[in-house]
Amino acid sequence: xxxxxxxxxxxxxxxxxxxxxxxxxxxxxxxxxxxxxxxxxxxxxxxxxxxxxxxxxxxxxxxxxxxxxxxxxxxxxxxxxxxxxxxxxxxxxxxxxxxxxxxxxxxxxxxxxxxxxxxxxxxxxxxxxxxxxxxxxxxxxxxxxxxxxxxxxxxxxxxxxxxxxxxxxxxxxxxxxxxxxxxxxxxxxxxxxxxxxxxxxxxxxxxxxxxxxxxxxxxxxxxxxxxxxxxxxxxxxxxxxxxxxxxxxxxxxxxxxxxxxxxxxxxxxxxxxxxxxxxxxxxxxxxxxxx
Amino acid sequence: xxxxxxxxxxxxxxxxxxxxxxxxxxxxxxxxxxxxxxxxxxxxxxxxxxxxxxxxxxxxxxxxxxxxxxxxxxxxxxxxxxxxxxxxxxxxxxxxxxxxxxxxxxxxxxxxxxxxxxxxxxxxxxxxxxxxxxxxxxxxxxxxxxxxxxxxxxxxxxxxxxxxxxxxxxxxxxxxxxxxxxxxxxxxxxxxxxxxxxxxxxxxxxxxxxxxxxxxxxxxxxxxxxxxxxxxxxxxxxxxxxxxxxxxxxxxxxxxxxxxxxxxxxxxxxxxxxxxxxxxxxxxxxxxxxxxxxxxxxxxxxxxxxxxxxx
Numbered sequence: 001x002x003x004x005x006x007x008x009x010x011x012x013x014x015x016x017x018x019x020x021x022x023x024x025x026x027x028x029x030x031x032x033x034x035x036x037x038x039x040x041x042x043x044x045x046x047x048x049x050x051x052x053x054x055x056x057x058x059x060x061x062x063x064x065x066x067x068x069x070x071x072x073x074x075x076x077x078x079x080x081x082x083x084x085x086x087x088x089x090x091x092x093x094x095x096x097x098x099x100x101x102x103x104x105x106x107x108x109x110x111x112x113x114x115x116x117x118x119x120x121x122x123x124x125x126x127x128x129x130x131x132x133x134x135x136x137x138x139x140x141x142x143x144x145x146x147x148x149x150x151x152x153x154x155x156x157x158x159x160x161x162x163x164x165x166x167x168x169x170x171x172x173x174x175x176x177x178x179x180x181x182x183x184x185x186x187x188x189x190x191x192x193x194x195x196x197x198x199x200x201x202x203x204x205x206x207x208x209x210x211x212x213x214x215x216x217x218x219x220x221x222x223x224x225x226x227x228x229x230x231x232x233x234x235x236x237x238x239x240x241x242x243x244x245x246x247x248x249x250x251x252x253x254x255x256x257x258x259x260x261x262x263x264x265x266x267x268x269x270x271x272x273x274x275x276x277x278x279x280x281x282x283x284x285x286x287x288x289x290x291x
Numbered sequence: 292x293x294x295x296x297x298x299x300x301x302x303x304x305x306x307x308x309x310x311x312x313x314x315x316x317x318x319x320x321x322x323x324x325x326x327x328x329x330x331x332x333x334x335x336x337x338x339x340x341x342x343x344x345x346x347x348x349x350x351x352x353x354x355x356x357x358x359x360x361x362x363x364x365x366x367x368x369x370x371x372x373x374x375x376x377x378x379x380x381x382x383x384x385x386x387x388x389x390x391x392x393x394x395x396x397x398x399x400x401x402x403x404x405x406x407x408x409x410x411x412x413x414x415x416x417x418x419x420x421x422x423x424x425x426x427x428x429x430x431x432x433x434x435x436x437x438x439x440x441x442x443x444x445x446x447x448x449x450x451x452x453x454x455x456x457x458x459x460x461x462x463x464x465x466x467x468x469x470x471x472x473x474x475x476x477x478x479x480x481x482x483x484x485x486x487x488x489x490x491x492x493x494x495x496x497x498x499x500x501x502x503x504x505x506x507x508x509x510x511x512x513x514x515x516x517x518x519x520x521x522x523x524x525x526x527x528x529x530x531x532x533x534x535x536x537x538x539x540x541x542x543x544x545x546x547x548x549x550x551x552x553x554x555x556x557x558x559x560x561x562x563x564x565x566x567x568x569x570x571x572x573x574x575x576x577x578x579x580x581x582x583x584x585x586x587x588x589x590x591x592x593x594x595x596x597x598x599x600x601x602x
Contacts, residue, residue, distance in 0.1 A: 011491055011499070011517040012509050015407035029404065030415045037481060038418040040433045041425060043445075047436075055439035056448075103330035106323035113320075118327060125338045127586050131538040131559050135566035135575045136341035136348060145340055164333035194322055223426045225541040230567075241428035245545060248432065258432060266429045273424040277417065280424075284482075285489040 041266065048263040052255050069256035076253050077235065078261045081243040085265070088158045088228075088239055089221045095163035096217045097210065100172050105198050107169070108176035109184065125166045130226040137161070138230045157231035158239065162221050168213040171283055175209035176202065211279035215272055222269045240265040342583075348576035359573075366577035376578065378553060379561040382468060386557060387536025390475035394532055395525070397476060398483025403513070405484065406491050416488070420481045427478075431545035434474045435461070461547050464554040471546055471555055475539070483528050490524035491517070523597070530593040534586050558582050 009016060015026070043058050048069055050062035103122075107115065130137060141151045141161075151157030179202060187197050203210075228242045235246065244265060247258050273280055349366050351359035370376045405416050422430060437445045438460035450456030460470040494517055502512045540559035543549060549556035549564070558578060566575030 009408075009496060010403075010406040011494065011513055012403050012406075014404060014509075015409065015412060030411070033401070033405070034415060034418045037477070038421050040437060041421055044429070044433050044436075054441075055436040056441055056443040056445065058436055058445060099329045099333065102326045106326035110323040112323045115323075118331070121334065121339075122330070125334050127534070127583065127590060128338045128342055129538055131540045132579050132583050132586070133338070133341040133345065134540075134559075134563060135572060135579060136344035137337065138567065139344060140337065140341050145336055160333070161337040164330045164337070166334075169330065194326075219424050223428075225426075225428055225544075241426045244428050244432050248435075255436075262429050262432045266425050269424050269426055270421060273421075274417070281485065281489075284485055 041270075044259060044266065045263055048256075048259040052259065054255065069260035072254070073247075073257045073260040073264075076247065076250070076257055078240070078243070078247075078257070078264065080236070081238050081240040081261070082264055084155060084237065085222070085239040085241070085268075087155055088224075089218060089268075092159045092162045092221045093214065093217045095159065096165055096168055096221070097213060099164050100168040100213055101198075101203065101206075101210075103164075103169050104172040104176050105194075105202060108173045109181075109202065122166045122169055125164075130161070130224075130230075134226055134230060137227075141231060152231055153233035153237060154231070155237060158224065158228050161227060162224065165217065165220065167220075168217055171216070172206070172209055172213050175206050175212070179205050208279065208282075211276055212283040215276040215280045216283050218272045219269045222272075345576045345579050345583075348573050349580045351573050353572035353576075355570075362573065366573045367581070369574050370577045370581055375553070375556065375561060376558075379556045379558050380581075382555060383537060383539065383557040383559075385468065386472055386475070386539060387533055389469075389472045390479055390536050390539075391529060391532040393472065393476035394479030394483045395528060397480040398528075399487050399521075401480060401484040402487035402491060403517075406488055416485070420485060422478045423482045423485075425478075427541045428545060430474065430478055431542055434477075435546060438470055461555075462551060464551055467547055467551060467555045471542060474542060474546065475536075479532060479535075483532070486524055486528055487521065490521050494520040522600070526593055526597050530590060533589055537582060537586055537589070 017026070039060065043060055046060060046062050047058045049065045049067070050059075051064065051066055051068065052058060106112075107119065138152070141157050143149075144151060151160065183201055183205075184197050187201055192200070223241070224239070225241060228237075228239045232238050232242060235243070238246070240261065244258065244262055247253050247261050250257075348359070350361060350363060352362050352365075353359050401419065405412055405419070439445065439447075440457075440459045440462045441447070442451075442457040444457075446460060447457040450458060458466055461467050498516045498520075499512060502516050507515065538559055539557055540563065543555055543557050543560050544563070547555040549560045559582070562575045562578040562582075565571040565578070
């Protein structure tokens, strides 16, 4: 650390300001910002635990807490939707990581003709999101080429398409390139095959990167909307985010049920983010800079 | 930041095990492809096959069981001349520009205000960032409640405090698009903030000190030192946000579903309705292709600009 005064450690020097007046201004500003951005989500949480009759009664300070909204929500099948969501995100994420690691092992640890073309193809899929492909994608899902399976109306239809994700592959490539080649060559001389090298040498060394693609994959799959919308045929296949719209329009369910369900749909991605925040930030910057 | 700067050096490095594998024949050539196979198959089936199908459909009148009929560019001219499509394109552009610009500006302001290593700043940043990790479906439901159009709804109560409103927000034609845009900025700005903060960490601190020694105040320092250093970050965020803005679907679908009276209908919601509700598959596919074309052109333009600037 140099002897440079800390007011030169940030562009404005605002956060380094000292003195009572600056402190008050800072605290006020932070409170306002937290209220604007986190407040609505906190209000949702509070609302889910309080008896709410209509949206104008939402508040950050409840008079009474209750679990009634959750029991009512469970009566309307919310646990089933939650289970579907967990199946989709669990299996989907596992496949996504396996597919990414396998592909990245080829891209980062080998050199072969056609590699640049493969990278270009993978990169180009980032311009082909489910939204833009929605209509033909629903036709493909109804009759998957070559194997001729109908994935419409199955959870598999929401899982298999997210198993390959370009972002995950590109971020992982960055990390796997960092591992020194010597380690691998030593093992190769000892007669280890590629699969063993991947499992015993490369994979343990990229464990932090698994956290990065894991947290990104989790939030990405949890946030999926178009794909479940195309695939789900009836309520038995709804994921929780998809079910919110139905619960809102369900006259008998009431606002409390919607709030409880929305909170359950909010928490997994928020908790996953809080638990793996450091990895998330790493992926955010490396992924964003790669474009 | 670092990853970009280091990339060329890494490519030049001899590594990557070429010599070790020389002379091991066909098996060594096949091996990387074997590891790539799952990803390539999945992309082929769920990305490229639908894209090819969309191109094909966009030139046909799609008639299930009867066979497709070639109609040339009719679907495209329908897209460009149809009033519903025209206003949807206009709404998409307004929304993409507004959300992108709003998120960039507010994200930059947030980054400047919350930059620093102190623990309490980390806490504030985390809280501010939460909208970005919340599922869009949840965000939409929460904002529907905030925008509750009664005079005692949350947003209207807040407007009342500063002597404005009440507004119908999502329920009126002249406010609906702006209300949707505000939600997009609320969710997009914290994302941009985090990227800007990462970019700010890379700005040379001695430049700040030097500019202060030259008598420049914080604002001139911001304008002459900080912002120029952030140019690559702006380019990336602009591309990402613009691409996301063009394909906007979920928030519209859940907040307004294009209403009231088409005032928030965007390309994707219109395509969805045409394709899956009215079965106009050919025209829907042509709409998708227009959207894809715009995305590709936008991405390549920004890439080209960045490369020219880097030279």
